[in-house]
Amino acid sequence: MTTTEKPMEMFNPPHPGEVLRGLYLKPLGLSVTEVAKLLHVTRKTLSELLNGHIGVSPTMALRLGLATNTTPESWLNKQVAYDLWQAKQKLKHLRRMVKPLKRKAA
Numbered sequence: 523m524t525t526t527e528k529p530m531e532m533f534n535p536p537h538p539g540e541v542l543r544g545l546y547l548k549p550l551g552l553s554v555t556e557v558a559k560l561l562h563v564t565r566k567t568l569s570e571l572l573n574g575h576i577g578v579s580p581t582m583a584l585r586l587g588l589a590t591n592t593t594p595e596s597w598l599n600k601q602v603a604y605d606l607w608q609a610k611q612k613l614k615h616l617r618r619m620v621k622p623l624k625r626k627a628a
Contacts (some may be wrong), residue, residue, distance in 0.1 A: 535607055537574040546590055547572070575617040577585045577601045586611075 536544075547557060558568040563585065570576040578586065578601040583594035 533607075535600070538578045538597055539572040539574050539606050541587065541600060542590075543572050551619040557589075561589055577605065 541601070547554070548550070554569055555565050555570065558565040561568065561582075563582070567576070571578065572581065578597045580594070580598065583597040583601075586597045587594040
């Protein structure tokens with residue numbers, strides 16, 4: 523991919539907490555309390571993640587990767603995709619304000 527090509531973007535990607543709830547907690551019949559114990563985090567921390575009030579930190583990504591047999595990078599990538607999409611929605615006016623970097627004339 524060259525610097526001018528844009529990767530395919532997901533439209534309104536889900537928060538990683540929503541993914542965790544939908545792909546793991548509900549299908550496996552696990553409660554928030556049970557999963558919090560398995561991850562060695564507080565119930566409050568997990569609840570905040572599941573409800574989209576906090577994001578996935580690198581440490582949480584490691585925990586989620588181990589618990590779900592996935593990679594920490596996949597959880598961090600979900601968080602970045604969500605955060606970037608949210609920021610783009612709030613700051614669409616930046617495209618008009620920010621100018622491209624150009625080499626100065628000699």
